Amino acid sequence: MADCINDEKTLIDWVKLVLPRIMRSIVGGFIMGGGVLLFLHLTDIKSFLPLELSGLTTLLYISMGFEIVIQLLSYTIFQHVLRLARTFLFMVLLVLETSGGIINLPLESFLTLPLPSNANFVFNIDVTVVLGIFILLSTLNLAKNLLQTIQFAVKQAEKPRTLPAFK
Amino acid sequence: MRQSIRALSWTITISSLLVFAFFVTAVHSLSQTILTEQGIQLGDHQIGYSDDSMTLSMPISINNTSYFDITQIQLSSTLNNYYGQELSTATQLIETIEMGTNIHIAHNLSLNVPMLLSSATVLLFEDTEFTVDVLVDFKYASALGFQIGLVNMSVPWGAPLYGLNFSGIGSFQFNGTHLVTNCTVEFENHSFLDVNGTVQLTAYNHLDEYLGVGIHEFNVASHSQLDAPFEVALLMEYPFAYSGSGTIKITLDLDFLDYPHNLGSITYG
Numbered sequence: 001m002a003d004c005i006n007d008e009k010t011l012i013d014w015v016k017l018v019l020p021r022i023m024r025s026i027v028g029g030f031i032m033g034g035g036v037l038l039f040l041h042l043t044d045i046k047s048f049l050p051l052e053l054s055g056l057t058t059l060l061y062i063s064m065g066f067e068i069v070i071q072l073l074s075y076t077i078f079q080h081v082l083r084l085a086r087t088f089l090f091m092v093l094l095v096l097e098t099s100g101g102i103i104n105l106p107l108e109s110f111l112t113l114p115l116p117s118n119a120n121f122v123f124n125i126d127v128t129v130v131l132g133i134f135i136l137l138s139t140l141n142l143a144k145n146l147l148q149t150i151q152f153a154v155k156q157a158e159k160p161r162t163l164p165a166f167k
Numbered sequence: 168m169r170q171s172i173r174a175l176s177w178t179i180t181i182s183s184l185l186v187f188a189f190f191v192t193a194v195h196s197l198s199q200t201i202l203t204e205q206g207i208q209l210g211d212h213q214i215g216y217s218d219d220s221m222t223l224s225m226p227i228s229i230n231n232t233s234y235f236d237i238t239q240i241q242l243s244s245t246l247n248n249y250y251g252q253e254l255s256t257a258t259q260l261i262e263t264i265e266m267g268t269n270i271h272i273a274h275n276l277s278l279n280v281p282m283l284l285s286s287a288t289v290l291l292f293e294d295t296e297f298t299v300d301v302l303v304d305f306k307y308a309s310a311l312g313f314q315i316g317l318v319n320m321s322v323p324w325g326a327p328l329y330g331l332n333f334s335g336i337g338s339f340q341f342n343g344t345h346l347v348t349n350c351t352v353e354f355e356n357h358s359f360l361d362v363n364g365t366v367q368l369t370a371y372n373h374l375d376e377y378l379g380v381g382i383h384e385f386n387v388a389s390h391s392q393l394d395a396p397f398e399v400a401l402l403m404e405y406p407f408a409y410s411g412s413g414t415i416k417i418t419l420d421l422d423f424l425d426y427p428h429n430l431g432s433i434t435y436g
Contacts, residue, residue, distance in 0.1 A: 126312025
């Protein structure tokens with residue numbers, strides 16, 4: 001019982017435990033999307049790009065959100081489970097956002113020459129090969145995250161446990 | 168297990184970065200070529216006419232100023248009528264345009280005018296608009312597929328016999344060998360081709376027996392009109408069958424049509 005009381009954490013212990021995680025989550029969130037989002041908000045780059053950025057910003061918000069939660073829950077099984085979920089979600093979102101690899105870009109406003117009357121300019125990119133490579137890499141990432149999850153679970157199982165004293 | 172996870176992790180990171188860098192470089196390079204340097208240019212189309220076919224010629228120049236080769240280039244064009252039905256299509260293939268090189272070609276789209284007018288007689292008499300779609304498909308850096316083009320470009324179609332009206336047949340004079348009459352054929356030639364042809368008047372008696380035929384030739388240049396009255400003398404091949412009354416069938420025979428166009432018939436006497 002005395003051991004149990006001694007194990008109870010003080011406020012300082014909690015701060016020591018949580019503060020590095022919060023710091024890591026801030027840095028991780030910035031790297032995994034926050035920085036780019038901040039850049040997009042602060043600059044007028046959207047008006048120069050021939051793309052609707054709503055899909056990209058959604059991906060960045062999701063990436064940043066996942067990274068923050070992953071860093072906050074580091075050294076737990078949830079960190080690895082969330083990494084698995086993030087990889088899988090990204091695979092799906094990448095396919096949806098690129099319409100299966102065929103992207104239509106509205107570039108008419110970027111043309112310097114006038115178009116013939118009633119004519120429409122068409123610009124489509126077929127990125128199925130690149131998308132296929134990214135899907136392959138994501139699958140490898142999925143496998144890696146699964147291995148990390150198993151490794152973590154095995155480590156936890158191998159840790160010696162002290163059972164509470166029986167009254 | 169730990170080492171293998173680490174190796175896998177590095178492999179994924181490095182591969183992802185390389186693929187992403189390649190993708191960004193390729194898209195940026197081609198965007199610069201197309202948008203800034205006008206590397207792919209579609210010139211103004213020109214319409215020509217020869218041997219019963221109308222040819223739409225579109226000059227296309229591709230200047231590959233980018234970092235990668237352009238391969239499997241397919242130029243395709245389609246001519247559609249007002250209702251979107253396909254009238255003609257043409258495809259042209261170019262194997263490779265290496266980086267730093269350029270090509271200038273004329274992409275031709277042919278249309279058989281007699282066949283078109285046979286299938287759609289309304290085009291003889293009414294102005295309308297055709298639409299042309301021009302698409303350039305190609306592979307860039309052997310990995311990315313691009314499709315660039317202009318769709319719904321309007322091409323005006325001017326009717327060669329716009330406002331066709333046949334009038335003025337009045338009195339007939341029979342001189343024993345010929346049946347002479349005055350008439351007027353009016354129309355405006357809105358098309359790009361000269362309209363050469365004949366108006367043929369065929370006379371029959373009241374028993375519908377063939378009497379003879381008279382022909383008037385006309386030549387109406389592009390974007391001009393025919394409205395002057397003319398005299399037609401019908402040569403009576405069977406003058407003894409002339410009874411003073413009957414019908415005259417009027418047909419229009421145009422050089423670019425395979426068949427005479429029937430304008431109807433009138434009675435005389």
